[in-house]
Amino acid sequence: MKRLLIPLTATALSVAALTVPASAAAPAWASDPLAASPADGYSNVYFWLSANGAALRKATQYHWDSKAVQKVKIAKASDQPDDGKPGSTAPATKAPAGTKVKNVNLPRTIGKVFFVDNKGEHHWCSATSIQSRHRNLVATAGHCVFENGKDDVYEKWVFVPGYYQGKAPWGIYAGAYAFTAYDLDTYDDYDGDFAFVAVHNGFQFAGSKEVSKADYDKWTGDKWVKAREITREEFVKCRLNLGTCWSQGRTDSELVGPDFPGAVVERVEVKDTAYKAAKLGKGQGYKFGEPTVEHVTRSQWDAYKGLGTKSKDKAGNYLITHYYTQKWVKPGTDRKYFTAAYTIGIGKDLGPLGEAVGGQGIAWNQPLGQKVTVFGYPGEPHPDGHKAFTGVTPKWCYGKTGTKTYQANTFRVETHQVLKCSMTGGADGGPWLLRYSNGKRTGYLNGVTSMFHDQDGNDRVDLISSPYFDGEVADVYNKANYAETKPVVGPNGELLK
Numbered sequence: 133m134k135r136l137l138i139p140l141t142a143t144a145l146s147v148a149a150l151t152v153p154a155s156a157a158a159p160a161w162a163s164d165p166l167a168a169s170p171a172d173g174y175s176n177v178y179f180w181l182s183a184n185g186a187a188l189r190k191a192t193q194y195h196w197d198s199k200a201v202q203k204v205k206i207a208k209a210s211d212q213p214d215d216g217k218p219g220s221t222a223p224a225t226k227a228p229a230g231t232k233v234k235n236v237n238l239p240r241t242i243g244k245v246f247f248v249d250n251k252g253e254h255h256w257c258s259a260t261s262i263q264s265r266h267r268n269l270v271a272t273a274g275h276c277v278f279e280n281g282k283d284d285v286y287e288k289w290v291f292v293p294g295y296y297q298g299k300a301p302w303g304i305y306a307g308a309y310a311f312t313a314y315d316l317d318t319y320d321d322y323d324g325d326f327a328f329v330a331v332h333n334g335f336q337f338a339g340s341k342e343v344s345k346a347d348y349d350k351w352t353g354d355k356w357v358k359a360r361e362i363t364r365e366e367f368v369k370c371r372l373n374l375g376t377c378w379s380q381g382r383t384d385s386e387l388v389g390p391d392f393p394g395a396v397v398e399r400v401e402v403k404d405t406a407y408k409a410a411k412l413g414k415g416q417g418y419k420f421g422e423p424t425v426e427h428v429t430r431s432q433w434d435a436y437k438g439l440g441t442k443s444k445d446k447a448g449n450y451l452i453t454h455y456y457t458q459k460w461v462k463p464g465t466d467r468k469y470f471t472a473a474y475t476i477g478i479g480k481d482l483g484p485l486g487e488a489v490g491g492q493g494i495a496w497n498q499p500l501g502q503k504v505t506v507f508g509y510p511g512e513p514h515p516d517g518h519k520a521f522t523g524v525t526p527k528w529c530y531g532k533t534g535t536k537t538y539q540a541n542t543f544r545v546e547t548h549q550v551l552k553c554s555m556t557g558g559a560d561g562g563p564w565l566l567r568y569s570n571g572k573r574t575g576y577l578n579g580v581t582s583m584f585h586d587q588d589g590n591d592r593v594d595l596i597s598s599p600y601f602d603g604e605v606a607d608v609y610n611k612a613n614y615a616e617t618k619p620v621v622g623p624n625g626e627l628l629k
Contacts (some may be wrong), residue, residue, distance in 0.1 A: 161608040162317035164278070164285045166307035166329065170620040170628045171449055173306030173332040174479070175430045176288045177620070178354065180246055180304060181337055182429065189298060191246050191254035193511035193523050193558025194276060201515050201584050204538040204550065204597060213537065213547055216497055216603045223493035223574035224263045224486055236528055239573040240302070240489040242507045243293035245272055245329075245561065247286035249279060256523070258508040258562035259291055260492050262328070262577055265613045267486025270305070270329045271494070272561035273580050274312045277327040280320065285310055288431075291331055293489045295509070297524050302489055303334035303482040306620065311612040313604060322543035325582040326599050328608060330615035334482035338625065342473050345376075352449070353627040354477030357424045359470040367469035371397070376421045376472040379461075386462050390414045394463035399456040403439050407455035420456035424472070428452055449627065479621035495566055495576040496606040500549060501535040505568040506596070508559025508581055516591035521556060529553035529596070533564075533579075537600060540583065548597040549579060556584060556593050564598050577601075 167173045180187045241261040248254055257276030262269050270291045279286050289307040292300045308331060313324025348355055362370070362377065370377035379396040388395050399420045402410075410419045426440075433442055433450035440454040482488055511523020521527060534550040551564070560582065565575030579598030587595050599605070622628050 160314055160604045161311055161611050162314045163309060163311045163611070166277075166285055166289045166310055167332075168308055170332060170618050172430075173308065173620045174354075174627055175450065176290055176306045177304045177335065178429045179288050179431055180290055181300075185298065185300075187254055188246060188292075188300075191256045193509070194255045194257045194560055195512065195557060201586050201593060203587055203589075204540045204545070204548065204583075204585050204595070213497075213600055213602055218495070218497040218499075219606060220495035220576055221263050221493050221609075223572075223576065224267070224491040236505070236530075237570050237573050238507065238526055238528075239492070239565075240294055241492050241573075242526055242563065243291055244295040244509055245270065245276055245289065245291050245307075247276070247289045249286055256509065256558065257560050258526075258558065258581065260507070260563040260577065261291075261293055261485050261489050262494055263491035264486065266330070266616055267484040267491065268330050268332075268615070268617050269491070269612055270307070270331055270485070271492075271563060271577055271580060272327055272329065273582050274316045274325040274327040275322075275582075276561040277307075277310045277329060278312055278317060289329070291329070291485070293485065296526070300336075303336045305331035305334040305485050308332050308617045309612075309615045311608050311615070313608060319544065322540070322545045322582055323547055323599055324604070325543075326580050326601075326605060326608075328612035330612060330617050331485055332617045333484055333619040334488060335479045335621050336482060338478045338480040340475050340477045342475050345474050348474035348476065351476045351626065352629075353427075353479060353621060353625055355427045356475055356477075357426060358473050358475055360473035362469050362471050364469055366471070367396070370471055377470060378420070379467050379469050381461070381464055381467040387416060388460055388462050389416070390458075390460045392460070392462065395460050396463055396467065396469075398459040398461060400459045401439050402455055402457050404441050404453070404455050407457065410457050414458070416458065416460055418458045420458045421472075424454045424456075426452045426454065476625075478625035479627070480625065481619050481621050481623070483619075490574065492563060492565060492574055493576040494601075494609060495578045496601045496609075497603060498566065498578055498601070500537070500600075501532055502566055502578075503530070503532050504551060504564045504566055504578065505530050505575065506551060506553060506555070506559075506562055506564050506581065508555050508562025510555040510557065510559040512557030514556060514592045515586060518592070520554065521558070523558045527555055527559070529555060538597060540585075540597075543583065545583070545597070547600045547602075548582065549600050550585075550595050550597045552594065553596045554593055555581070555596060559596070560584075
């Protein structure tokens with residue numbers, strides 16, 4: 133997709149492209165849609181939560197090539213970037229009970245972002261919720277959202293606040309719109325390696341229930357038809373009432389007519405053309421009930437190679453329609469009997485991100501050499517192969533940032549701020565918080581972990597760096613601040629349009 137440079141109003145996010153005259157200065161920011169519709173957001177969350185969170189467990193930390201872990205040197209520019217007056221937005225105070233690690237109370241706002249790259253690999257980075265107009269912003273590293281190469285943004289992008297040992301205690305939030313620096317977007321300039329992502333309301337799956345065929349047809353959320361085993365007596369009653377039921381044997385039986393004494397019917401999936409050509413009524417090869425429509429995720433829809441037909445409805449749901457015909461066989465003792473169980477999945481809306489976990493403040497044009505607390509989920513080994521972190525639980529570093537800005541030519545870095553810290557990849561995107569209150573668990577975001585460095589040459593990370601948060605960061609934040617997002621599911625768990 134082509135990246136959009138889009139203007140915002142105070143009431144809504146516009147999807148109109150911004151035309152910039154050749155003589156005009158380049159804009160300071162750029163934006164991409166991630167999953168703008170609730171249907172796509174639902175599909176992304178379902179991708180990560182289905183099969184008991186198998187995709188979450190499969191993910192690995194964003195991979196930093198050890199050759200990219202390099203030294204940085206003091207920039208030739210001014211020690212303190214001169215970019216206007218300091219500014220800030222206060223955090224949303226929220227101090228619920230949380231985990232304590234070595235006398236540091238972990239903020240509820242931090243978590244992991246999960247995404248799929250253009251190779252189909254599952255990865256995570258670190259991130260935090262921040263204060264915003266619509267209580268829906270996540271801050272992370274730009275390279276944890278925007279991908280190099282033919283694809284602009286990662287697929288299936290979601291934020292899991294409070295992620296701890298494989299659990300999502302406050303739900304999952306699907307990314308809707310991503311904002312970053314124009315120079316990162318255009319030139320891969322890591323002085324702009326930050327991103328703000330507006331996310332839809334969070335939700336959790338709250339189980340499922342069996343419903344009538346009529347209620348199943350009306351349901352706009354996740355739904356599926358599964359086989360539920362019944363007794364032979366229930367099967368006979370079902371067939372007398374023209375219900376959707378069938379038998380299945382573990383051994384082959386001879387085909388018979390439907391009037392054969394005790395004959396039972398099996399269902400056989402066929403292509404839509406064979407179904408349409410089949411007769412109505414009771415007999416070998418006749419139609420077996422109405423076609424069954426199954427709601428699936430986008431990835432399941434893309435991968436499907438079966439006999440059913442694929443389609444999308446007006447709400448953006450991905451559908452597979454299955455067709456069945458009858459197969460009548462002799463009765464046998466080695467048979468089981470089934471009926472169609474029409475099942476719907478119930479989703480629970482958790483509201484905007486900021487209402488669930490609060491949001492850190494944000495500050496820009498601040499003096500260097502201040503104390504910061506940095507959080508993240510490191511998991512990458514050090515360059516020498518030593519694996520000091522698991523990536524399962526959050527870690528932290530504390531100290532004063534360097535009093536000078538640093539540069540790294542490989543990534544076009546000229547004004548990074550640095551901190552002594554041994555966290556490795558996977559911690560990228562984690563927040564650098566000024567004036568962090570251990571009691572309130574809030575502070576002011578003044579950086580995000582961007583790069584990892586080995587200053588003493590012993591093949592161990594000993595320094596991390598972040599873009600200096602200047603007026604350009606404030607400009608991008610202000611644009612993201614107006615992005616409106618939506619609930620994904622309604623009060624009854626139904627998928628919203």
